[in-house]
Amino acid sequence: MNCFSARQKPGIWRLGLIALGFAVSACNAEPEPEDREYRLDFVVTPMPEAAAVAVSMEVSQGRHWLREVEFDFDTRYSDFEGDGQLDIGSDTVKWSVPKRSGSLNWTVQIPNRRGNSFDAYMDIGWAIFRAEDIIPRKSSVTAVDVTSKTTLRFDLPAGWSATTPYRERRGVFSVENPDRRLDLPSGWIAMGSLGTRFDTVGSTRVVVTGPSRQGVRRMDMLALLRWNLPELERILPAPMRRLTVVSGGDPMWRGGLSAPTSLFIHADLPLISENGTSLLLHEVMHVAMNLKVADGHDWIHEGLAEYFSIELMRRSGTISDRRYRRAIRELREWSKDVESVCGRESTGPVTAAGVTLLSDLNAELAENTEKTIDDLLYEVLSRDEPVNTQTVRDIAETLLGSPSKTLSADILGNCSD
Numbered sequence: 001m002n003c004f005s006a007r008q009k010p011g012i013w014r015l016g017l018i019a020l021g022f023a024v025s026a027c028n029a030e031p032e033p034e035d036r037e038y039r040l041d042f043v044v045t046p047m048p049e050a051a052a053v054a055v056s057m058e059v060s061q062g063r064h065w066l067r068e069v070e071f072d073f074d075t076r077y078s079d080f081e082g083d084g085q086l087d088i089g090s091d092t093v094k095w096s097v098p099k100r101s102g103s104l105n106w107t108v109q110i111p112n113r114r115g116n117s118f119d120a121y122m123d124i125g126w127a128i129f130r131a132e133d134i135i136p137r138k139s140s141v142t143a144v145d146v147t148s149k150t151t152l153r154f155d156l157p158a159g160w161s162a163t164t165p166y167r168e169r170r171g172v173f174s175v176e177n178p179d180r181r182l183d184l185p186s187g188w189i190a191m192g193s194l195g196t197r198f199d200t201v202g203s204t205r206v207v208v209t210g211p212s213r214q215g216v217r218r219m220d221m222l223a224l225l226r227w228n229l230p231e232l233e234r235i236l237p238a239p240m241r242r243l244t245v246v247s248g249g250d251p252m253w254r255g256g257l258s259a260p261t262s263l264f265i266h267a268d269l270p271l272i273s274e275n276g277t278s279l280l281l282h283e284v285m286h287v288a289m290n291l292k293v294a295d296g297h298d299w300i301h302e303g304l305a306e307y308f309s310i311e312l313m314r315r316s317g318t319i320s321d322r323r324y325r326r327a328i329r330e331l332r333e334w335s336k337d338v339e340s341v342c343g344r345e346s347t348g349p350v351t352a353a354g355v356t357l358l359s360d361l362n363a364e365l366a367e368n369t370e371k372t373i374d375d376l377l378y379e380v381l382s383r384d385e386p387v388n389t390q391t392v393r394d395i396a397e398t399l400l401g402s403p404s405k406t407l408s409a410d411i412l413g414n415c416s417d
């Protein structure tokens, strides 16, 4: 006996009900897994005058699979409205999702301060932010064994366009993230009067975008990526399929920030600094590694990103061997007063100390084995669990055949695991 799936056309559904009468209600067979899917469509409408966006989250489902969603939100969010029951607390909103279809709407202010500047901003002609800034994160979902098919659309003023980390077809972005129960968009988004360049480098679809007339060096960035992504692809366990680079000028934060499959970099910053390091490639490494590091072991994340960003440039010929050695020497010098690399956040001299450790470990591997630091990176990235200092020691010991002298340094002494 056939059961009707949510994918059948409404007309067929009605005809079937009439033809089969009571037999339809007697059908208890579970839908096939591919049918246990509901639609989640986000529509974003900018309101530049208010530096805000209106967001609509529309759910359509064949059965009452997605029953309840609870979101955490902060003071930038307001005007929650929805079909069905809505319980709005001071910092959470609980939505009882209607049986078949319904929408939850809200308004959110875009600008978000980070020190003296902003890591999310909206002006009259443009906006740069992360999807996480406009779509609150879920704290709980009531839905079992179902997946969402999520899309993201923009209702834009004339002359505007939008770029996201996702694949676009006729103005609709397909959102694909690992958590399929409630697949929320994430990563960097730019919208407004944009200039955008696309390219494919190896297996990676690269998009570089930024507001017009802000000095965004799209072609320079594409060139640097074209030189270095092939080297990166050689050392990753799995290729990076997409990379979206969003760039913009003041008052955006004067630095680089990575997010899932995307990054932001301030338009005024050099792509390669005088000391032979590259902020763009450092952030690319963060995106490519997508590494989970245990609390207190951030040196691994930052050390690997910085070490390999310089190493990639040496291998690709972007910088000479001599300049590479000088860059590592300068980082070693900068890190000489660091007493411990362990802590919640690794910055400046601590990251430089992480690079020094990895460089020494590479030398130790070369001296004793056929292995290289690439093998260590491969193993680190192949772990499912968040990595810590002991994980790195264990991997190094396996590669060396004995404990690493480099990783028994005092500077790693108080890294609690």
Ligand SMILES: [Zn+2]
Residues within 6 Å of the ligand: 282, 286, 301, 302, 305
């Ligand atoms: Zn970093």
